[in-house]
Amino acid sequence: MLRVLAVDDEAPALGELLYLLRADARVRSAEGAGDATEALRRIGRALESGQGADEGTGGPDGIDVVFLDIHMPGLGGLDLARLLGGFARPPLIVFVTAHEGFAVQAFDLKAVDYVLKPVRRERLAEAVRRVHELVHATAQTPTPEQIPVELGGVTRFVSVDTxxxxxxxxxxxxxxxxxxxxxxxxxxxxxxxxxxxxxxxxxxxxxxxxxxxxxxxxxxxxxxxxxxxxxxxxxxxxxxxxxxxxxxxxxx
Missing domain, CATH: 2.40.50.1020 (LytTr DNA-binding domain)
Known part of the structure; x- marks a missing residue:
């Protein structure tokens, strides 16, 4: 099951996202952070405590995936994703944003998915499914690179292998x-x-x-x-x- 960190500076949006994530049977735990700095502190504390070291899934921080807003005061979501990408075993990234214009940057940062606000339960469930499959894939199987495409106003990610x-x-x-x-x-x-x-x-x-x-x-x-x-x-x-x-x- 997945350990999730959701990051959004808007409290109502964060609360709704956490509610939907916690209702998904594939999610073991879902915590929230109001900005990128708080998210880094949470990840740092988890690193120090060595959470998840015995399970072999997710990053060394014990967090499998970060659901991340893009526009936030101070350190933005794209900046945080770049920092997380420097980890030896970084958590997966799913961007959750009201803005459609950052899909190419998400592609460059190897995001698993790009979910537009307002978040629909079915669309979020699809993102969780993608993450769940990647986290529980065998260690020998390389993560397929994906590229964002626009389909009827919805951003989807297409595997390069196809x-x-x-x-x-x-x-x-x-x-x-x-x-x-x-x-x-x-x-x-x-x-x-x-x-x-x-x-x-x-x-x-x-x-x-x-x-x-x-x-x-x-x-x-x-x-x-x-x-x-x-x-x-x-x-x-x-x-x-x-x-x-x-x-x-x-x-x-």
Missing amino acids: IAYVEAHGDYARLHTDHGSHLVRIPLSALEERWAARGFVRVHRSHLVALARIDELRLDGGTTSVRVGDAELAVSRRHARHLRDLLMRRAL
Whole structure:
């Protein structure tokens, strides 16, 4: 079961969030903090007392997840998340905010979810489910990276593992996944750098492809293309040799 810390400077919002969290059967305990400084003190006290050292889940502070507001006096939620990210085993982060414009920063900080206020019980339960699955995954299973996408005014997080290829759209990128496509405000060059270690390779100025999703490499009259699911993508001449080498090494 989860040990939760909720952080919000607005007392009514914090009280409602704690009420909903404590009503969830997957939550073992839920404490509240009125600002980031108080949250750090609580985490520090837990570190000193060594809570959770025998359970193997969550951070060394005994807190599995922090549900965190963004706009707070003094140290903001994004700043607190960055500080927590420096821990050897940081707690997971779920942002709970009235502002839609910080999803990219949440992505950079590897947040598990991004819940908009006013908080709906069903939406919060989905965030708790995501956290619960991650906390109780085996230690050998790496946490899948997720990227925020907007769907009908709701921010969802899509696992990078479900993305087959990415298409450039100026300063945006369109993610083609197993279940559709999503436009995100991140340039293709940034995703290329970030996901190189995850097996994504640039095949064209307009396309970044998951190497493991390439079904066929086609050579036709001096032109090269790859088939990824139902899509056939052109491979530029400058990327063709490198791509062939990668596919050959993968086949060996």
